[in-house]
Amino acid sequence: MLDQSKKDKITSDLLGSIRLNYSFMIWMAFLVTSFSICIYAYITQLQNGLAVTGLGDYVSWGIYIANFVFFVATSLIGMLISAVLGLSGAKWAAPLARIAEIIALAFAAVAGLVIVSDMGRPERLIYVFIHARIQSPILWDVTVVTMYVLISALLLYLPLIPDLKICHDKLVKIPNYLRNFYKILSLNWNGSLEQEKIILQSTRILAILIVPVALAIHTVTSWLFASTTRVGWDSTIFGPYFVTGAFVSGCAAVIIAMFFYRNNYKLKDYITEKHFDKMGKLLVLVSLVYLYFNLNEFMVPGYKMKKGDAVHIHDLFAGSHALLFWSVQIFGLVIPILLLLFKKMRKPLPMLVIALFVLFGAWFKRYIIVVPTMEHPFLPIQNVPLNFRIYTPTLTESLITLAPIILVLIIITILSKLFPIIPVQETIDHLEESN
Amino acid sequence: MISTNKIYTTIVIAVFTVLLSFQSYSQNWDIPANKSSKNSYIPFNNETAKAGEAIYTKNCQSCHGNPGKANSLKTLKPVPPDLSEKQTQSRTDGDLFYIITTGRVVMPSFKIVLSEEERWKVIAFIRSYNKSYVQVLSKTDPSKSKLVKIVLDFNAKNNKIRVYAKANEASGVVLLKDAEIMLFANRYFGKLQIDKTLTTNSEGYADFNFPKDLPGDKTGNIDIVVNVNDELYGEIEHQEKLNIGIPTDKPALNEQRAIWNTLLKAPIWIIVTYTSLILLVTLVLLYILNTLRKLKKIGDK
Numbered sequence: 001m002l003d004q005s006k007k008d009k010i011t012s013d014l015l016g017s018i019r020l021n022y023s024f025m026i027w028m029a030f031l032v033t034s035f036s037i038c039i040y041a042y043i044t045q046l047q048n049g050l051a052v053t054g055l056g057d058y059v060s061w062g063i064y065i066a067n068f069v070f071f072v073a074t075s076l077i078g079m080l081i082s083a084v085l086g087l088s089g090a091k092w093a094a095p096l097a098r099i100a101e102i103i104a105l106a107f108a109a110v111a112g113l114v115i116v117s118d119m120g121r122p123e124r125l126i127y128v129f130i131h132a133r134i135q136s137p138i139l140w141d142v143t144v145v146t147m148y149v150l151i152s153a154l155l156l157y158l159p160l161i162p163d164l165k166i167c168h169d170k171l172v173k174i175p176n177y178l179r180n181f182y183k184i185l186s187l188n189w190n191g192s193l194e195q196e197k198i199i200l201q202s203t204r205i206l207a208i209l210i211v212p213v214a215l216a217i218h219t220v221t222s223w224l225f226a227s228t229t230r231v232g233w234d235s236t237i238f239g240p241y242f243v244t245g246a247f248v249s250g251c252a253a254v255i256i257a258m259f260f261y262r263n264n265y266k267l268k269d270y271i272t273e274k275h276f277d278k279m280g281k282l283l284v285l286v287s288l289v290y291l292y293f294n295l296n297e298f299m300v301p302g303y304k305m306k307k308g309d310a311v312h313i314h315d316l317f318a319g320s321h322a323l324l325f326w327s328v329q330i331f332g333l334v335i336p337i338l339l340l341l342f343k344k345m346r347k348p349l350p351m352l353v354i355a356l357f358v359l360f361g362a363w364f365k366r367y368i369i370v371v372p373t374m375e376h377p378f379l380p381i382q383n384v385p386l387n388f389r390i391y392t393p394t395l396t397e398s399l400i401t402l403a404p405i406i407l408v409l410i411i412i413t414i415l416s417k418l419f420p421i422i423p424v425q426e427t428i429d430h431l432e433e434s435n
Numbered sequence: 436m437i438s439t440n441k442i443y444t445t446i447v448i449a450v451f452t453v454l455l456s457f458q459s460y461s462q463n464w465d466i467p468a469n470k471s472s473k474n475s476y477i478p479f480n481n482e483t484a485k486a487g488e489a490i491y492t493k494n495c496q497s498c499h500g501n502p503g504k505a506n507s508l509k510t511l512k513p514v515p516p517d518l519s520e521k522q523t524q525s526r527t528d529g530d531l532f533y534i535i536t537t538g539r540v541v542m543p544s545f546k547i548v549l550s551e552e553e554r555w556k557v558i559a560f561i562r563s564y565n566k567s568y569v570q571v572l573s574k575t576d577p578s579k580s581k582l583v584k585i586v587l588d589f590n591a592k593n594n595k596i597r598v599y600a601k602a603n604e605a606s607g608v609v610l611l612k613d614a615e616i617m618l619f620a621n622r623y624f625g626k627l628q629i630d631k632t633l634t635t636n637s638e639g640y641a642d643f644n645f646p647k648d649l650p651g652d653k654t655g656n657i658d659i660v661v662n663v664n665d666e667l668y669g670e671i672e673h674q675e676k677l678n679i680g681i682p683t684d685k686p687a688l689n690e691q692r693a694i695w696n697t698l699l700k701a702p703i704w705i706i707v708t709y710t711s712l713i714l715l716v717t718l719v720l721l722y723i724l725n726t727l728r729k730l731k732k733i734g735d736k
Contacts, residue, residue, distance in 0.1 A: 209719055
């Protein structure tokens with residue numbers, strides 16, 4: 001049995017972050033200010049329509065859609081860590097499950113807003129549902145993303161219930177309404193075996209359910225592209241290509257979050273170097289799989305060089321998108337894989353830097369997937385100004401793209417201020433088991 | 436050192452290339468004198484120029500650009516001229532009419548696409564960019580075309596359509612001789628010309644060979660369009676439905692369930708898969724919510 005003092009230390013360590021401090025307020029003020037600037041940009045778009053963007057007749061999907069794909073991709077990590085690793089009994093990942101789930105929930109929930117930002121007339125969103133066609137991947141996408149948000153929310157909430165009770169009991173100094181909030185959410189938790197069994201079972205069911213749903217959200221997102229005949233999108237491996245790419249960006253996001261929580265929330269004893277080591281290895285694994293899919297995705301059409309593909313591939317390999325294409329592949333994928341093979345590189349700080357490269361690479365990779373294809377339609381582009389052929393995002397558009405990213409940070413910040421980022425009850429239970 | 440021989444050869448090739456390209460893109464259209472002197476029976480004024488502008492925007496602008504803006508499609512060879520320039524404006528109305536009617540290589544023929552009246556209106560628009568232009572009106576009286584009656588006679592034995600063109604003048608019936616006649620069948624995307632362009636004989640008719648296998652509607656009806664062009668009576672169009680096609684009853688593409696159809700006509704397998712998956716997930720979620728309700732009840736005790 002664990003002695004009480006040890007339990008108390010764990011509890012107070014893990015609940016330590018739930019308080020208002022200056023750094024939190026400054027960070028939030030920064031986020032909210034930047035967010036308002038972006039909202040201003042969005043208001044100009046509402047007034048003038050998509051004319052404020054660089055989008056046009058040919059490139060009608062630009063950084064908004066690239067951003068959307070990135071969001072859906074990053075949200076997949078919740079499934080990988082809390083479901084796949086959880087179900088396969090990888091105990092080391094347990095402390096990271098909540099971080100992953102918060103990231104998943106935030107990205108998935110905001111992904112829908114990203115799509116709305118791509119609409120010049122958002123008040124017509126309702127038509128997507130009124131005139132829905134269930135043959136359309138767009139409707140499937142709306143459906144599965146909604147499901148994924150719901151399941152992710154439950155998967156975050158269920159394991160949190162015991163901790164909510166602890167929050168209510170231990171955090172005596174916080175305002176009463178907050179304590180009541182914890183109390184209501186903790187659903188009269190008393191820690192009885194019966195209740196534990198319910199949580200365990202339900203979490204298990206959700207963890208199983210979320211695997212196909214998560215695969216579905218990113219596969220369907222890939223079908224938005226692959227169900228057309230356009231060069232660069234007309235690919236049979238787009239589903240797995242997207243899913244594996246998703247794990248790469250998700251892992252990077254979790255590593256970055258781990259680094260900040262570990263330092264700012266003083267959790268060095270709970271998010272240890274061992275966790276970074278394991279996450280580093282996981283990142284290498286998923287990156288290698290993704291690299292393999294990249295090889296297939298570009299090697300096969302590049303070998304055949306069918307007429308339409310050839311224009312596109314030349315543009316990526318040696319043309320106007322070459323710099324971005326190779327930077328993304330080399331700095332966002334190849335070099336991170338090579339570096340992470342070394343144990344020295346799987347330490348917190350080097351991993352943070354590598355993960356940032358991977359995450360930025362992942363964003364620009366989505367740009368590479370979306371934009372160049374749109375610049376290469378099958379019918380010749382005639383008699384149009386240069387800015388119709390070559391897409392350059394405007395400042396307004398970039399700000400509007402930034403908005404959901406900031407919103408995700410706000411959601412993550414608030415969630416990790418309200419709830420212990422490392423499961424308290426679970427950590428105690430694990431220690432008890434191993435003793 | 437490069438040998439002078441090589442330089443010489445290069446120069447010769449270059450000169451020939453330039454000459455050859457000039458030759459094939461010459462501005463000379465070789466227009467027959469009687470066509471060149473043809474005039475419009477439509478007066479060129481603001482109203483007709485405006486009607487012509489709409490036709491121009493739809494049919495010509497993509498290549499020729501806006502007159503006076505020098506924004507024609509430069510990737511074509513030869514580059515389509517800006518029609519407000521002297522090169523074009525110095526041509527006669529008959530020349531322009533001939534060029535637009537017949538076309539040449541890249542410049543399409545608008546004989547079938549635009550009616551004579553429409554072609555003159557485009558010219559009215561082109562002329563509106565020439566301040567010094569003074570129109571010479573044709574003597575043709577457009578109202579005379581109303582007197583013309585077209586009669587179609589299908590001969591099932593040899594599958595020929597005989598087209599008679601007669602004018603009911605006050606003095607009696609006049610046969611239209613030497614009038615140009617074109618026959619079309621209306622298809623889904625425009626008119627299909629049947630046989631060649633013919634001219635009426637001394638008895639005022641022309642015989643068109645009609646194909647044996649042209650699909651018609653359910654009962655075999657085909658919409659036939661006849662265009663007659665006569666020196667004196669002008670342009671006459673006549674439409675008639677003839678039961679001379681192969682009856683065809685193909686279901687419309689949107690009649691059956693298909694991926695591209697409306698929601699109500701979605702393929703069964705998609706409806707079943709989609710709804711059962713939604714149902715499954717919803718049931719699981721409801722089950723989970725129910726266990727949470729139970730969990731709370733246990734705590735209440």
